Amino acid sequence: MEIVAFCCQWCSYAGADLAGTSRLKYPANIRIIKIPCSSRINPTFILKALSKGVDGVMVAGCHPGDCHYSNGNYFTRRRLTVLKRLIEFCGINPERLQLYWISAAEGGKFAESVKDIISRLEKIQDKPFPKNSGSSL
Amino acid sequence: MKNQTYIELTDTLKQKINQLLNEKVVDYVIGYEKGSLWFKTRPFMIRKQTEVEKVIWNRFCQFNLSTFLKPISQRGEKIGIVAKKCDLKSIVELIKNNQVKKENLYIIQVACDGVLNWQKLENFSGIPVSKVIEIEENALNLVIKTSESSIEVLKSDCLLDKCLVCDFQHSTYADDFISISDENNHEIRNQTIPYFESLEDVDYEGRLEFWLKHFSRCLRCYACRNVCPACFCPTCMFDSQEGLWISKESKTPENYVYHLTRAFHTATLCVECGECERVCPVNIPLMKLNKKLAKEVKDAFGYQAGLQVDELSPFKTFCQEDTDEFK
Ligand code: SF4
Ligand code: SF4
Ligand code: SF4
Ligand code: FES
Numbered sequence: 001m002e003i004v005a006f007c008c009q010w011c012s013y014a015g016a017d018l019a020g021t022s023r024l025k026y027p028a029n030i031r032i033i034k035i036p037c038s039s040r041i042n043p044t045f046i047l048k049a050l051s052k053g054v055d056g057v058m059v060a061g062c063h064p065g066d067c068h069y070s071n072g073n074y075f076t077r078r079r080l081t082v083l084k085r086l087i088e089f090c091g092i093n094p095e096r097l098q099l100y101w102i103s104a105a106e107g108g109k110f111a112e113s114v115k116d117i118i119s120r121l122e123k124i125q126d127k128p129f130p131k132n133s134g135s136s137l
Numbered sequence: 138m139k140n141q142t143y144i145e146l147t148d149t150l151k152q153k154i155n156q157l158l159n160e161k162v163v164d165y166v167i168g169y170e171k172g173s174l175w176f177k178t179r180p181f182m183i184r185k186q187t188e189v190e191k192v193i194w195n196r197f198c199q200f201n202l203s204t205f206l207k208p209i210s211q212r213g214e215k216i217g218i219v220a221k222k223c224d225l226k227s228i229v230e231l232i233k234n235n236q237v238k239k240e241n242l243y244i245i246q247v248a249c250d251g252v253l254n255w256q257k258l259e260n261f262s263g264i265p266v267s268k269v270i271e272i273e274e275n276a277l278n279l280v281i282k283t284s285e286s287s288i289e290v291l292k293s294d295c296l297l298d299k300c301l302v303c304d305f306q307h308s309t310y311a312d313d314f315i316s317i318s319d320e321n322n323h324e325i326r327n328q329t330i331p332y333f334e335s336l337e338d339v340d341y342e343g344r345l346e347f348w349l350k351h352f353s354r355c356l357r358c359y360a361c362r363n364v365c366p367a368c369f370c371p372t373c374m375f376d377s378q379e380g381l382w383i384s385k386e387s388k389t390p391e392n393y394v395y396h397l398t399r400a401f402h403t404a405t406l407c408v409e410c411g412e413c414e415r416v417c418p419v420n421i422p423l424m425k426l427n428k429k430l431a432k433e434v435k436d437a438f439g440y441q442a443g444l445q446v447d448e449l450s451p452f453k454t455f456c457q458e459d460t461d462e463f464k
Contacts, residue, residue: 044374044382044398051390064457074455078438081462082404085433089333089426090397091345099463126341129390 003030003117004049005058008038010068011103012060018107026111027118030058037061038099039072043083046097050087053131056096056121060113063101073101095120096128140196140274142250142317147194149315150219150247155189157217163243166217167205169198176255176266180205194219196253199297201410203227204366206237215241221249223303225310226408226443227366232310233446234406236369239310248316251292251300253279261290293328298424299411301328310446332428352392354419357385361413361423362399367406367442374398400426404434405450408443 007013013034019026035041038061046057059080067073080099088094098120100113150168157163170181170191178197183189201224206216216237220228228244231237255266262281273280278289293301336344359375362368374382375395383394407427414423435441438451 042382043401044394047394047397048383051394064461071455074457074459075452077459077461077463078452078455081437081459082430082433083401084462085437086397086401086404086430088341089336089344089429089433090348090393091341091343093341099461126345129345129393 001027001029001056001118001121002054003056003058003114003121004054005030005032005060005114006035006038006041006045007032007102008040008061008068008073009034009036011062011066012038012100012110014104015060015102015106015110018104019110020107022107024107024111026114029055029118030114037067037069037072038076039067039069039079041076041079043079046083047087050092050096051129053129055128056098056117058098058100058113058117060100060102060110063103066103092128093124093126095124142248143195145317146247146315147192149317150194150245151189151192153245153313153315154183154192154217155186157243157245158183158186158189162215163217164214166219166243166245167202168192168219169194169200169202172197174267176253176258176269194247196251197255198249199252199254199415201227201364201366201412203231204364204412206231206242207366207369213241215243217243217245219245219247220311221252222246223249223299223408223410227410229310229443229446230406230408231366231369233448233450234369239446242312244311244313246311246314248314249300251296251303253295254297257295258290261294262288264288297411297415298330299409301330333425333432336425348396349389349393351421352396353389355387355392355396355421356419357387357392357395358418360416360418361421364412364416365403365407366410366412367403367408368399370402396421396423396426400430403427404430405440405452406442407431 007016016032038059041059049057061073061076062068064073084094084097087097098117102109102113154166154168157166165182165184168181168183169178171193172179176197178193180200180202181191183192202218203224225246232239259266264281264283268283269281270284271282277292279292279295281288281290336347362373384391409427409431411424417423434451440451
């Protein structure tokens with residue numbers, strides 16, 4: 001199983017760091033991509049990852065109210081709400097897209113979130129996009 | 138095409154345009170002229186009074202002319218535009234999103250009784266439109282005449298889909314409203330037609346298969362984007378040379394990303410004008426996507442595009458109390 005995790009550098013990315021330095025165990029299926037803020041997520045990033053055949057995408061940002069840029073994560077929440085419904089309509093199980101709020105102090109929550117998305121994905125039957133069917137770019 | 142109402146509307150429209158040009162209220166007017174075939178019309182920029190004679194208004198004026206405001210509106214000229222009621226919605230969106238200034242526009246709304254779809258006309262009458270020499274109208278039917286025969290078809294069978302669901306609110310944004318009698322035929326046009334409902338009963342794999350099958354035909358000609366009044370980015374991300382996020386190749390997964398991205402970008406702007414689907418050379422059912430997304434935006438944020446110029450689009454604002462669907 002392959003999961004792409006977009007982590008905000010101010011919180012969730014640091015949370016992932018903390019999970020590492022605290023030697024917490026979490027499944028090794030994720031590839032973390034650092035972003036400046038959860039609102040940096042362009043929906044195309046997510047669509048591209050899914051169309052390349054990854055099993056799931058997780059977006060992690062600061063807790064609502066705690067965004068380093070005041071309110072980026074509120075915008076993220078609105079956008080992903082619509083994106084989730086869009087992919088669902090176009091044949092991708094919405095469970096494949098998850099959004100978590102993880103602070104820099106929550107190494108434990110980071111590990112739990114990875115376990116959470118994996119367990120959700122293990123439950124679903126339908127297949128993701130075929131791998132490597134698109135162009136190399 | 139014999140329809141007294143339309144003939145009279147055209148005359149009034151011509152007078153109006155003449156007056157606007159004469160009094161220099163506008164620099165030019167965007168309207169319609171006759172196209173290459175009798176059932177075709179095309180957009181027409183009227184700059185001189187001598188050109189006004191060519192202006193037409195009939196049941197084949199399907200273009201949403203507001204899309205021409207995208208590239209030219211920055212020049213600061215005062216533009217007159219002929220608009221159907223539905224076109225006003227996209228003008229509202231363009232004003233709302235600072236693509237055109239209201240004070241640079243003169244909107245001439247013309248009464249519209251539904252636009253005919255010539256493909257439907259052919260399908261329902263069984264007569265190739267090139268053979269048709271005259272169409273007459275009565276209350277509910279069209280009488281299609283060729284040199285040998287004449288056949289009646291239901292008007293409602295031959296209108297564009299969007300005209301069947303047209304909801305008849307007169308916009309307050311038009312500077313002029315050219316009408317003779319009020320639009321009739323409410324019973325024809327107040328229908329509900331299913332756009333995406335059947336797909337909601339299909340499982341995820343079936344839906345993916347459905348869309349991949351359609352998107353595999355996409356030529357990436359970008360006609361859908363170019364015609365769309367909501368696609369007003371100065372440089373579209375699919376043309377951008379910096380950060381090539383998705384390949385320009387027309388491969389199915391890339392096409393999938395293209396279409397979902399475009400649908401997402403236009404999610405709070407799409408006024409369901411149907412132009413993208415109409416211009417698609419390979420008949421991809423884009424309106425299923427747009428209609429569904431419009432419904433979801435309405436459902437999540439209670440917002441509908443194209444109604445009010447001073448409303449804030451849901452992606453430009455937020456509420457702390459927004460529901461978190463990812464819990
Ligand atoms: S996406 Fe299609 S229906 Fe929506 S505004 Fe653009 S052209 Fe019109
Ligand atoms: S597809 Fe997106 S980026 Fe391209 S013009 Fe439309 S809204 Fe802009
Ligand atoms: S108009 Fe049709 S073929 Fe062209 S890019 Fe749009 S969907 Fe693809
Ligand atoms: S800075 Fe972390 S979500 Fe905005």
